[in-house]
Amino acid sequence: MSLSRIERDRNRFRDIVRGRLREDLRRYLSTTELLGRRGERAISIPVPQIELPRLRFGDNNAGGGSGQSAGEAAQGEARAGQGGGQAGEGEGSHLYEVEVELEELARMLGEELELPSIEARGRSQLDTETLRWRGIANQGPASLRHFRRTWRNALRREIASGSYDPHAPRISPLPEDERFRFCKPQSRPQSSAVIFHIMDVSGSMGREQKEIVRIKAFWIDTWLRSQYKNLEVVYIVHDAVAKEVDQDSFFHLRESGGTKISSAYELCLQKIREQYPPEDWNIYPFHYSDGDNWSARDTERCIGLLREELIPRVNQFCYGQVKSAYGSGQFKKDLDGALPGTDRLVTANVNDRDGIREAIRAFLGRGR
Amino acid sequence: MITTHPLDEGLRIEAARIEAAARARGLSFFELVFEMVEPSAVNALCALGGFPLRYPSWRFGMEYDRLEKGRHYGLSKIYELVINNDPVHAYLVSTNSRMEQKLVMAHVCGHADFFANNAWFAPTDRHMLGRMAEHAAWVRDCMEQHGQEPVERFLDSILSLDTLLDPFAPLSEHLQARARDEERGSAVERARRSLDAAMAPENRERRTRGARPRVPSHDVLEFLGQRCELQDWQRELIRIVRAEALYFVPQRMTKIMNEGWACLWHSRLLTGGLLEASEIVDFADCHSGATATRPGQLNPYQFGLDLWRHAERRQLDLFRLRRAHHDASWVDELVDEEFAARHPLFAPAFMPEGQAQGGWKTLKDRIVRDLAWAGTPRIELVDDNHKGAGELLLQHHHDGRDLELAAAAEVLKSIAGLWQRRVHLATQEQGQQRVLSSDGSEVRVEREAAA
Numbered sequence: 001m002s003l004s005r006i007e008r009d010r011n012r013f014r015d016i017v018r019g020r021l022r023e024d025l026r027r028y029l030s031t032t033e034l035l036g037r038r039g040e041r042a043i044s045i046p047v048p049q050i051e052l053p054r055l056r057f058g059d060n061n062a063g064g065g066s067g068q069s070a071g072e073a074a075q076g077e078a079r080a081g082q083g084g085g086q087a088g089e090g091e092g093s094h095l096y097e098v099e100v101e102l103e104e105l106a107r108m109l110g111e112e113l114e115l116p117s118i119e120a121r122g123r124s125q126l127d128t129e130t131l132r133w134r135g136i137a138n139q140g141p142a143s144l145r146h147f148r149r150t151w152r153n154a155l156r157r158e159i160a161s162g163s164y165d166p167h168a169p170r171i172s173p174l175p176e177d178e179r180f181r182f183c184k185p186q187s188r189p190q191s192s193a194v195i196f197h198i199m200d201v202s203g204s205m206g207r208e209q210k211e212i213v214r215i216k217a218f219w220i221d222t223w224l225r226s227q228y229k230n231l232e233v234v235y236i237v238h239d240a241v242a243k244e245v246d247q248d249s250f251f252h253l254r255e256s257g258g259t260k261i262s263s264a265y266e267l268c269l270q271k272i273r274e275q276y277p278p279e280d281w282n283i284y285p286f287h288y289s290d291g292d293n294w295s296a297r298d299t300e301r302c303i304g305l306l307r308e309e310l311i312p313r314v315n316q317f318c319y320g321q322v323k324s325a326y327g328s329g330q331f332k333k334d335l336d337g338a339l340p341g342t343d344r345l346v347t348a349n350v351n352d353r354d355g356i357r358e359a360i361r362a363f364l365g366r367g368r
Numbered sequence: 369m370i371t372t373h374p375l376d377e378g379l380r381i382e383a384a385r386i387e388a389a390a391r392a393r394g395l396s397f398f399e400l401v402f403e404m405v406e407p408s409a410v411n412a413l414c415a416l417g418g419f420p421l422r423y424p425s426w427r428f429g430m431e432y433d434r435l436e437k438g439r440h441y442g443l444s445k446i447y448e449l450v451i452n453n454d455p456v457h458a459y460l461v462s463t464n465s466r467m468e469q470k471l472v473m474a475h476v477c478g479h480a481d482f483f484a485n486n487a488w489f490a491p492t493d494r495h496m497l498g499r500m501a502e503h504a505a506w507v508r509d510c511m512e513q514h515g516q517e518p519v520e521r522f523l524d525s526i527l528s529l530d531t532l533l534d535p536f537a538p539l540s541e542h543l544q545a546r547a548r549d550e551e552r553g554s555a556v557e558r559a560r561r562s563l564d565a566a567m568a569p570e571n572r573e574r575r576t577r578g579a580r581p582r583v584p585s586h587d588v589l590e591f592l593g594q595r596c597e598l599q600d601w602q603r604e605l606i607r608i609v610r611a612e613a614l615y616f617v618p619q620r621m622t623k624i625m626n627e628g629w630a631c632l633w634h635s636r637l638l639t640g641g642l643l644e645a646s647e648i649v650d651f652a653d654c655h656s657g658a659t660a661t662r663p664g665q666l667n668p669y670q671f672g673l674d675l676w677r678h679a680e681r682r683q684l685d686l687f688r689l690r691r692a693h694h695d696a697s698w699v700d701e702l703v704d705e706e707f708a709a710r711h712p713l714f715a716p717a718f719m720p721e722g723q724a725q726g727g728w729k730t731l732k733d734r735i736v737r738d739l740a741w742a743g744t745p746r747i748e749l750v751d752d753n754h755k756g757a758g759e760l761l762l763q764h765h766h767d768g769r770d771l772e773l774a775a776a777a778e779v780l781k782s783i784a785g786l787w788q789r790r791v792h793l794a795t796q797e798q799g800q801q802r803v804l805s806s807d808g809s810e811v812r813v814e815r816e817a818a819a
Contacts, residue, residue, distance in 0.1 A: 006412040006415065009425060010432050013427075013429035013430045014429070054779060056744065057745060058772025059772075
């Protein structure tokens, strides 16, 4: 028996929680609940504690009149009376934190949105060489002597030869007992990817628009992270000029002023040229804007940059247009008009939070 | 498996001393078995309701997970666990200090005496340790035969009904049975008579089908188990769930008394000569930790202990009180003006807004009400042929507290699924009459004038 029974019960419970999570994924796709809960490998997600329905006392609409409060207080007492020390039934709606590995979350996302897995571009994959301790040898330097193996061999030999006395155990390894660790280089295929999140932070992008971008960026990161071992993320914001920022300011910065999209595209191109050569990197720029550009001339310039420079270098260029009260939404029309049928360009409208799902599907649904 | 260890020599001697002292002071209980367990094992046991062998259920896993997290973050610690069984099993946690072990053992003596002597425990199965293991094995077999998912689903739906019992019925049945037995004379004669009765052909049929349950009844679970069209394994699962739920009911009904009683005795016994001088301060610290309470909150340890001390001051017979009462009747009997004047729970300054002007009587009434039906809503099956269409009508005896309607609706669905006809539940919401009714797949809420 490998697992104790209570551990099996616990695993069953965790399975059920994951099932719940999967059912609720649709909701998480349009809220900020999960953001900022991501650790290195796993994410902790609050799910309402699962409870058997029972006939029990409870408030049906919280926040009634003032007469309500006395009743609630009485409730509290009743609970205290029951709660005490006995491990009875859990009460109330506690939140349960469930740890989900990022890979698993990505898998759920993939299942929910029916995302194909990404085929890395047809370039030679990057091989990384690592040294791993993966063997035992009869010879080696004393510093790599495998203590336990050596002594075990010595013990074995002494028992076999009958010289071992359990009442006065004394073992001395001979040279032939000695074992050493040795290492072997191992090459691992590895593919790397870089995401450029480019956001318009001009005055017309409001709080709600930024939230939408944030949620979208979170899920895109999660998905791509599951597809590539080595993922880097570059954040670029722009109004009339573009600059690279860290994650935190990307989401919280509020600039104002005009919009010159080409500035951001130029910065992105410059980064690709300097740091992320397309031979070694799978490149995914995502640009979010409300679709207002400064001038038609600049839009021309953007289209030129995309057609000549960016699109040939990237796996896929995604443009998500977030609807705002001020934006005209012209830029998407211009792109679609100027670059029709371009495989590696995906444009999508996000009108509100519910549109996030579809936009993610549009961006990632091509398996590129 | 949950592994337990016997006590070491030193603790065995302490245990014997404490037990002897307890019996000398008038406590009486079944044989006591102490076992030592690791902290994670006590969490596992606690999640399983104290019993090492239970049927597989995610709910135990959930509770275990919660307790383990609490331990991991240092939020909660369990000192002991005691099971009402003959012999009484008590688990001590290996991380307790020696003084804590002594405290816990004395505390356990109090619980054991309460289990053995409180009237409400009289009808409980004293071989529950074995019984639970039998149930567990049976459910496991059942899962192998019929598949884990369907059995688990059915079990969950039954478990959500396990408060639909009559907490007071087992004792009165127990007393009636005893009275009958005494009327009928000697044990041998009784045995012969019951054997004759069982063998009589006209009785055999009735015996296997079971008596037709009475309506109205609070024991909805029993009713459903006997009257629904079910497969045998489902019927057996209902019986198991009901038996286990009934076993735990007296513990819910006497939580405050029982904990108070155990606290009273651990402090009496330990300060009566069992503690070394060097342990006194740690003991006081530990004891006051267990009986600490926040204003406006009811800590059963502390409230129970204070009430017992109050009874002592009034020169009442404590042993008689602990035999006859359950929490609600006991609080009703003991809380008086003098107690209210002393006790912080009744201090007007700590009372929630709006309650202070009612005075201690209002609060007392509220506590008694909250404890009355073992802390659960009182639901009665009043009609098994409602509207002449074989539908069930359940009546919630509303005492000022509303039901959580969303959960109630789910429960109603389960019942309707079993009964395979419509089921109604009459209740109130904020003073308005409501009738919930379900056909097993959906729930309607009707507003009806009071009948």
